[in-house]
Structures are given as structure tokens and as C-alpha cells.
Amino acid sequence: MSIIDLTSMGEPQTDLKKELNDRLTKLQDEISDYCFQCAKCTSGCEAHKLLELEPHKIVALLKRGLINELVNSDVIWTCMTCLKCRERCPQRVAPVEILFALKNIAVASGKQIPGKYTGMLQSILSMGLIQDIQQITTHTNKTLKRDELGLPPLSKPIDVAKFQAGIMKIAMEKV
Amino acid sequence: MKKKYALFPGCLMPTEQYAYELSIRETIPLLGVELVDVEGFSCCGEPMKSVNQLLTVYPFCKESSDR
Numbered sequence: 001m002s003i004i005d006l007t008s009m010g011e012p013q014t015d016l017k018k019e020l021n022d023r024l025t026k027l028q029d030e031i032s033d034y035c036f037q038c039a040k041c042t043s044g045c046e047a048h049k050l051l052e053l054e055p056h057k058i059v060a061l062l063k064r065g066l067i068n069e070l071v072n073s074d075v076i077w078t079c080m081t082c083l084k085c086r087e088r089c090p091q092r093v094a095p096v097e098i099l100f101a102l103k104n105i106a107v108a109s110g111k112q113i114p115g116k117y118t119g120m121l122q123s124i125l126s127m128g129l130i131q132d133i134q135q136i137t138t139h140t141n142k143t144l145k146r147d148e149l150g151l152p153p154l155s156k157p158i159d160v161a162k163f164q165a166g167i168m169k170i171a172m173e174k175v
Numbered sequence: 176m177k178k179k180y181a182l183f184p185g186c187l188m189p190t191e192q193y194a195y196e197l198s199i200r201e202t203i204p205l206l207g208v209e210l211v212d213v214e215g216f217s218c219c220g221e222p223m224k225s226v227n228q229l230l231t232v233y234p235f236c237k238e239s240s241d242r
Contacts, residue, residue, distance in 0.1 A: 081221055103225040113226075120222045128217025128234065130186045136193060146189070151196060154189050158215040166233045167223075 017108050024067065024101045032063045032098070034091040041085035041095050051078040055085045055095035062098055071106045077114045079103075125164055128157040178208045186218035 039056045047053035053075055061070055070076060079099045086094040107113065113121070120130045133146050133154065147153060157163040180203065188195050203210055223230040 077225075081224070100224060100228065104228060107226050117222065117225075121226065124218070124220050124223060124234075128215075128220075129190060130218060130222065131190050133189075134191045136191065146193060149193050149197060151189075151193060151200070152212060155212060155214055155216045157217050163217070167230060170229055170233050171227055 017105075020101065020105050020108055024062075024098075024105065027098050027101055028062050028065070028067075031093055032059050035059045035063070035089075035093045036091065038090065040088045040090065041093075044084045044088050046080055046082050046084065047078040051075075053078045055099075058098060058102075059093060059095055067102075067105075070102050071109065072111065074114055076102050076106070077117055125167065126160065128163065129154075179211050180208050181211045181213055183213070184216075186221075189216075 035056070037056055037060060039054075041055040041059075042048050042057070045053055045055055048055075058070065058076070076099050079096065081096060083096055086092075086096050089095070123130055123132070135143050135145055137143055182199065184196055184199075200210065217234045220231045220234040223234075
């Protein structure tokens, strides 16, 4: 199973879109009204330092109804869900929830997920982790792997087919 | 009786940030707690939340449903 199967789910798509739109309307009409653009979320944003994500601007754009522009932009995919914006917001607006809603709508309306992101999703589907075991370099310039450090072997999902079927079931049945 | 604790190392700790896991395995037993490794471990699947809000539910509940 690939991530394409997961994003193109056929029939339930209309229900899904309605529910997503309701969620976004609620965020747009009620929650984003509390935002007074203090930019505390942006000043703490991990993705802002490297990738130019500015959560307070996302909230402002949502308030002005520029939803299509946001959904079609790549910048919403740079959020790494550290939840700092939710922690820092004095008005409890939580830009991260807005970003989740926007990303869900982008997927539901058939927009392509950026390449590296697809890789992570594919990796979760195939082995239950966002990346495989990596090599590291110690302070003495040795390259070591997990087992060479005396760590026990990592247990991955035993039955991969069952794991994928479970995820697929949730994706198909109820959103 | 010794207390048991199921370790959930997440996704980066067991694949890249080995120092954290090494220090957990070193210190927690000194406090008299036995660490248990979860069979068939998977991470929380956070990136999937962007595809669909409920998709991460499955990796979370999987451990209990498998038994």
C-alpha cells in the first residue's frame, strides 16, 4: 500500500470535505477573531527560523478568507508540530490547529503532498517509524550504528500487512 | 516487587538520538524501575495527522489491540 491509496479514498470524500469545511469555518469565524497579531507564535516558531513559516500571518489570512491561497501554498507543510504556538498564544488561538485543518483540506482536495513529507508517511506505513535506523558520529569521529552502542534491537510492527490494513480501515470508515 | 515501565522512545530517539536512550537505560534501573520494551513498537505517526486527523489513533491503540 502506498500513500496515494491513503489520500485518494473515493466515495467518503464529500462527507469528509463537509466536515473539514465546518471545522475551518469554526476556526475562521470564532477562534481567529481573538488573534490580535502579537506575533508571539511566529517569534517562537521552529519552522520560521529556517523555512519562513509565519503562524500569525496564517491566522490573519484565514480571517480575511484567503483559504484557497493557503491550501495551495507549500508553506503550510513546513510546520513540524512542536505546538509552541499553542503554548505561547495569550489568546488561545492555536495556529497549529488551523494548519492541521488546512493540510487536511489540501489532501482531501487532491493536492500533492511535498516530496519529503510523502517519504516520511511512506516510511511510517512500511515500518512504523518516520525513518530507518541511522548511523551517528561520536565525538571521537567513529561512525556507529544502534547495536554497536549496546542498545537492544528495535522491535518494529510484526505484521506489516495488518498494520497497514488497520490504518486503511480508519481512513476509509470514519473521518 | 519491582515496578515496571513500558518505554515509548518515539521516532527519533531509537533511530538517531541514541544518547537519550542510552542515558534512560542507564538511569531508570538505578531508581528501581524495570524498563520493558514494547513488542512490535511503532512511533505515534504524527505526520499522518496532516493527512487525516484520526489516522494517528491506530498506531496509538495498536499495541493493546494486538493482544
